[in-house]
Amino acid sequence: MIKSKTKKNYIEKLLASKRFDKVKNKFKNLHASEAAELIKEIEPEFQLIVYRLLHKKFAAKIFSYFEPSLQEFFISSLRTKEIIDLLAEIEPDDRTSLFEELPEEIASPLLKLLNPNDLKQLKKIFSYPKESVGRVMTPEFISVNSEWTAKETIDYIREKANDKETIDVIYCTDNEGRLVREIPLSNLILAKSDQKIKDIHVKPLVILSAFEDQEKAVYVIKKYNRTALPVVDPQSRLVGIVTIDDLMDIQEEETTEDFHKFGGVLSGKGDSVFMGNILDASVLFLYKHRIFWLMLLIFVNIFSGAAIARFEDVIARSLVLVLFLPLLIDSGGNAGSQAAILMVRALGTGDVKIKDWFKLIKRELIISLLLGITMAFGAGAIGAIRGGQQIALVVGISMILIVVSGSLIGMSLPFIFTKLKRDPASASGPLVTSIADISGVIIYFSIANFIL
Amino acid sequence: MIKSKTKKNYIEKLLASKRFDKVKNKFKNLHASEAAELIKEIEPEFQLIVYRLLHKKFAAKIFSYFEPSLQEFFISSLRTKEIIDLLAEIEPDDRTSLFEELPEEIASPLLKLLNPNDLKQLKKIFSYPKESVGRVMTPEFISVNSEWTAKETIDYIREKANDKETIDVIYCTDNEGRLVREIPLSNLILAKSDQKIKDIHVKPLVILSAFEDQEKAVYVIKKYNRTALPVVDPQSRLVGIVTIDDLMDIQEEETTEDFHKFGGVLSGKGDSVFMGNILDASVLFLYKHRIFWLMLLIFVNIFSGAAIARFEDVIARSLVLVLFLPLLIDSGGNAGSQAAILMVRALGTGDVKIKDWFKLIKRELIISLLLGITMAFGAGAIGAIRGGQQIALVVGISMILIVVSGSLIGMSLPFIFTKLKRDPASASGPLVTSIADISGVIIYFSIANFIL
Numbered sequence: 001m002i003k004s005k006t007k008k009n010y011i012e013k014l015l016a017s018k019r020f021d022k023v024k025n026k027f028k029n030l031h032a033s034e035a036a037e038l039i040k041e042i043e044p045e046f047q048l049i050v051y052r053l054l055h056k057k058f059a060a061k062i063f064s065y066f067e068p069s070l071q072e073f074f075i076s077s078l079r080t081k082e083i084i085d086l087l088a089e090i091e092p093d094d095r096t097s098l099f100e101e102l103p104e105e106i107a108s109p110l111l112k113l114l115n116p117n118d119l120k121q122l123k124k125i126f127s128y129p130k131e132s133v134g135r136v137m138t139p140e141f142i143s144v145n146s147e148w149t150a151k152e153t154i155d156y157i158r159e160k161a162n163d164k165e166t167i168d169v170i171y172c173t174d175n176e177g178r179l180v181r182e183i184p185l186s187n188l189i190l191a192k193s194d195q196k197i198k199d200i201h202v203k204p205l206v207i208l209s210a211f212e213d214q215e216k217a218v219y220v221i222k223k224y225n226r227t228a229l230p231v232v233d234p235q236s237r238l239v240g241i242v243t244i245d246d247l248m249d250i251q252e253e254e255t256t257e258d259f260h261k262f263g264g265v266l267s268g269k270g271d272s273v274f275m276g277n278i279l280d281a282s283v284l285f286l287y288k289h290r291i292f293w294l295m296l297l298i299f300v301n302i303f304s305g306a307a308i309a310r311f312e313d314v315i316a317r318s319l320v321l322v323l324f325l326p327l328l329i330d331s332g333g334n335a336g337s338q339a340a341i342l343m344v345r346a347l348g349t350g351d352v353k354i355k356d357w358f359k360l361i362k363r364e365l366i367i368s369l370l371l372g373i374t375m376a377f378g379a380g381a382i383g384a385i386r387g388g389q390q391i392a393l394v395v396g397i398s399m400i401l402i403v404v405s406g407s408l409i410g411m412s413l414p415f416i417f418t419k420l421k422r423d424p425a426s427a428s429g430p431l432v433t434s435i436a437d438i439s440g441v442i443i444y445f446s447i448a449n450f451i452l
Numbered sequence: 453m454i455k456s457k458t459k460k461n462y463i464e465k466l467l468a469s470k471r472f473d474k475v476k477n478k479f480k481n482l483h484a485s486e487a488a489e490l491i492k493e494i495e496p497e498f499q500l501i502v503y504r505l506l507h508k509k510f511a512a513k514i515f516s517y518f519e520p521s522l523q524e525f526f527i528s529s530l531r532t533k534e535i536i537d538l539l540a541e542i543e544p545d546d547r548t549s550l551f552e553e554l555p556e557e558i559a560s561p562l563l564k565l566l567n568p569n570d571l572k573q574l575k576k577i578f579s580y581p582k583e584s585v586g587r588v589m590t591p592e593f594i595s596v597n598s599e600w601t602a603k604e605t606i607d608y609i610r611e612k613a614n615d616k617e618t619i620d621v622i623y624c625t626d627n628e629g630r631l632v633r634e635i636p637l638s639n640l641i642l643a644k645s646d647q648k649i650k651d652i653h654v655k656p657l658v659i660l661s662a663f664e665d666q667e668k669a670v671y672v673i674k675k676y677n678r679t680a681l682p683v684v685d686p687q688s689r690l691v692g693i694v695t696i697d698d699l700m701d702i703q704e705e706e707t708t709e710d711f712h713k714f715g716g717v718l719s720g721k722g723d724s725v726f727m728g729n730i731l732d733a734s735v736l737f738l739y740k741h742r743i744f745w746l747m748l749l750i751f752v753n754i755f756s757g758a759a760i761a762r763f764e765d766v767i768a769r770s771l772v773l774v775l776f777l778p779l780l781i782d783s784g785g786n787a788g789s790q791a792a793i794l795m796v797r798a799l800g801t802g803d804v805k806i807k808d809w810f811k812l813i814k815r816e817l818i819i820s821l822l823l824g825i826t827m828a829f830g831a832g833a834i835g836a837i838r839g840g841q842q843i844a845l846v847v848g849i850s851m852i853l854i855v856v857s858g859s860l861i862g863m864s865l866p867f868i869f870t871k872l873k874r875d876p877a878s879a880s881g882p883l884v885t886s887i888a889d890i891s892g893v894i895i896y897f898s899i900a901n902f903i904l
Contacts, residue, residue, distance in 0.1 A: 224485065265790045277798070283822070297782065374746075382754060437782060
């Protein structure tokens with residue numbers, strides 16, 4: 001941290017004394033992500049000055065690393081000419097996310113500043129559904145004819161490729177633009193010069209549809225160990241590629257989404273679930289995301305209260321039962337959370353499918369029985385000390401049944417949500433706990449009622 | 453699913469009627485991961501037969517996709533000669549994981565079957581700490597002299613590279629083997645034939661140390677958008693590379709680990725936290741992983757019980773208080789879990805650093821107050837219906853304080869664990885809930901004692 005603080009101070013000092021060439025030089029050796037971090041840190045009054053000192057292309061690259069709020073600041077501060085340059089230089093997939101993230105009233109006027117080709121491209125991309133492969137692909141790729149030789153292809157690449165394009169994989173298309181095969185650049189290099197590229201031995205094609213969910217792309221690229229995947233439209237025409245670095249970011253976002261859902265942090269609305277850097281989130285934004293589940297769970301908990309009310313005389317008879325209430329309902333909730341998180345993650349990575357439910361229920365029954373019996377000894381011992389033999393018996397038996405029922409609830413909820421076409425992560429820890437509580441209260445006091 | 457079932461049946465039928473050529477053909481068009489899945493599905497009696505039908509290289513590739521248990525089965529069933537071939541053909545990083553995952557008694561005898569070079573390589577890799585970059589790198593890369601021209605370099609690659617090596621990036625080293633620069637293959641192709649590679653304009657080097665944590669590698673490759681990163685030893689000599697596909701798998705494993713830790717699913721021991729596919733885990737394995745936290749939490753819960761015991765006469769005076777116990781302590785735990793998961797994830801992705809704690813505490817105080825006040829209205833209303841005005845007051849005030857204290861506990865625990873050099877994800881939902889419970893019980897009954 002000290003290092004970056006020094007850098008920030010140094011840059012600010014240079015700017016204050018107008019030594020712009022030195023600033024330029026300082027930025028020249030930075031990676032775009034480092035430069036973006038540095039700009040984020042320096043005082044707002046200097047941010048625009050620095051940004052204007054940078055080479056157009058580099059500035060556009062940096063821009064895509066900014067948080068949406070900083071992007072808005074720049075868009076509203078830059079001159080029209082500068083915005084036109086920015087929009088022309090920024091990479092197509094970053095341009096898509098820019099227009100996705102900017103508020104409507106800022107994005108709309110920008111559309112007029114796009115050059116006709118970029119506008120057409122953008123409209124095409126926005127015709128694909130949100131969070132689809134089409135939205136994250138880049139439409140810039142090299143496509144060649146499969147009758148060409150390796151040498152012809154390499155010559156073509158050297159002539160046509162610009163530095164923005166991914167040329168790690170070259171795509172062969174037919175006269176209608178339909179994808180025929182792909183040749184990794186490395187295979188092309190290792191091939192004989194006069195070998196036709198249709199004769200180069202390559203791995204089988206793995207293709208994505210532009211309409212598929214972006215999560216599918218993450219799954220596929222991992223399964224087949226590729227660094228880029230071709231994307232086709234319904235007519236099998238190659239329309240873009242997705243690259244592994246973008247998919248890695250998506251994987252991180254999707255995982256964060258799962259984490260937040262499981263933690264019960266979610267507005268309840270479908271959109272904008274990924275909240276970016278939590279540090280930048282406002283109080284109101286976080287409040288809105290968190291209150292939904294908390295209030296919902298209050299109403300679930302009414303049932304626990306109602307269940308307790310039915311057993312008031314048992315409780316009046318032996319008040320000591322209340323001492324074990326948190327212990328028992330927590331244990332059910334804890335075992336349930338464990339089971340739920342194992343399923344949420346396994347369903348999320350694709351390790352487990354919905355058809356495995358029954359098999360897993362049977363196993364969970366045995367595991368939770370073992371867990372419950374072990375825990376019954378611990379809880380029973382405490383029960384014996386505090387309330388004597390009979391209380392120990394009530395607490396012990398309740399513990400076993402509560403842990404089993406909590407576990408079965410925890411492991412089933414993610415499947416039920418999947419069945420209902422919801423995200424399994426919606427089976428959040430708090431939800432599992434609250435539902436397990438109701439059954440816990442009923443089990444505990446019923447057994448107490450029976451034995452005491 | 454139906455499709456894969458048909459494939460399985462079809463292969464089994466072919467095998468039963470000894471039409472091995474057809475089986476071979478069937479497998480020829482599959483990606484290694486698909487072939488591995490198919491082999492996993494067919495009956496054990498056929499698995500070995502199929503495996504033996506495959507080309508050596510392909511068989512070795514498939515092998516690395518198997519679960520450790522299946523790998524063990526093959527190792528113990530294959531003939532010595534076959535194992536020697538397998539160990540020679542398997543890629544170095546897959547060989548490392550094989551030896552890491554096999555039980556000692558199976559791995560040891562295999563060492564004698566390695567050829568001297570591979571053995572030396574393996575020993576070197578095992579000299580790096582567990583979960584370090586050194587353990588996941590592959591020592592196979594192309595290194596060249598930076599005085600060479602683009603053409604000389606390409607010719608060299610064409611002559612030397614074998615199909616196992618990653619040639620997407622070429623590395624320049626000096627006479628002592630120290631890394632000087634890296635040239636992506638794409639830059640090499642676009643350069644003029646007679647350009648010296650030291651003059652090709654490339655991005656600044658990003659280097660990993662073999663001793664760094666593998667998580668660092670994931671972070672770096674994402675930050676700099678590379679597809680491979682060079683790894684050096686303490687003398688700055690290039691010793692290997694890590695590729696993005698392996699890092700993507702590591703990212704997934706690390707995330708799963710975080711999920712499981714947060715869910716309180718962990719044996720408590722440091723090693724073997726990643727459990728592979730949950731479907732293949734045994735009852736005993738899962739029992740051992742889950743019981744540790746559950747038992748620990750029972751003992752934390754003793755304190756909640758003890759706290760309640762201190763308030764027995766308040767409870768005896770107004771039994772209706774018990775009805776709201778699950779609601780109140782759950783709300784504290786829920787708000788705490790939300791705060792904890794936001795922090796666990798943000799610390800995990802690097803969005804939040806330990807220095808942000810104080811800033812976040814202040815914000816959390818405001819958010820949780822807002823949450824608490826909102827929830828107090830809900831809970832107070834239920835309180836009024838079930839117990840009258842005074843109970844409503846007790847429940848309402850308790851709710852605010854419990855939600856605030858639960859949230860502060862939840863958001864602080866991940867930081868405390870980080871400070872103690874533990875994984876922030878160890879601040880599991882169940883732990884947060886159990887600690888929030890103790891404070892919840894004390895707050896609730898103290899307020900009840902005061903007002904009633």
